[in-house]
Amino acid sequence: MFDFSTAPLPVDDDRAEAFRHVWHRLAAPGTWWTGEERVAIAAVARAAYESGESAERGALPAAATEAAALLAHQPAAITQELIVSWESRGLSASQYVELIGIVSQLTTVDTFHRALELELEPLPEAAAGEPSRQLPEAPATITKAWVPMVGPPTIPTSLSAVPAEMAALEMLHGPMYLTYEEMSDPAVTHGLTRAQTELVASRTSAINECFF
């Protein structure tokens, strides 16, 4: 799994390991979704990323299928009204936050593969088991964002209503971009200088029409 021996560019071990961790988590029962449902969400997202179509997946409620497809294909089109609509059709706020984690992490892994023109890693076989239903240590509330968070809305609290997804985001962030410690250094350099890194980040966000 995630063998980069024929890749056209060197792939650091910490990136490959992060991808394996994402796949392991994807297959396992999550906080509010089973492993089967998590893999189904990823399948919808992967199909929609390129086609834009919201293919039905038997294991998922229709609202979850719609949310996964839109988040993968056209995230800037998501509105608070849509989220409320999905919730009224049975997609709870916590389930939606976990869905964001699944789709966004999948997109990171797949985009890296597309950039290197590698075959996308097959989605994993789902593992059996029940969701943990783990709640955050402090209550998550809706303030100025559209989903509940523990504390003020910032990227480090964005998925805090589902602690396991927050932890997964932090685990990917360092190998793919910068650690939180490195983010305070304007001159930090790996393969790219900090300014070059931010140029790539900014162009990605511009294409996605994301203000962030």
Add this chain to the structure above:
Amino acid sequence: MLSWSVEETNQQINLLPIADGKGDPLLPGGRELIGFVGATLSGNGIADARTAVVDTLGKAAAADAAAVTGNFEMMNRIADGVGMPVGPGTRKRMAGTIAELGLDRFPHA
């Protein structure tokens, strides 16, 4: 973050290529990096764009560019998915950049 890192390291930046994908951002390899991101997200001309980054900045830089693109595909989906608000302080601090790049046209601005 881009403007801050450029200022702190005494470099120059032309922000317009970030918005339209054309022109020279004035950073070393900047034109090639802009091209690589665009090719990756459109699915068109990836090999040529990646080779251009390798030829200009090296393989490690190209690998980092692929990773950072992937990371911000994730961060953009999180920010848009949760409805991350743009606070008045950020808006004030970025006023020049918002105007120059026309960021107010974005749906979540």
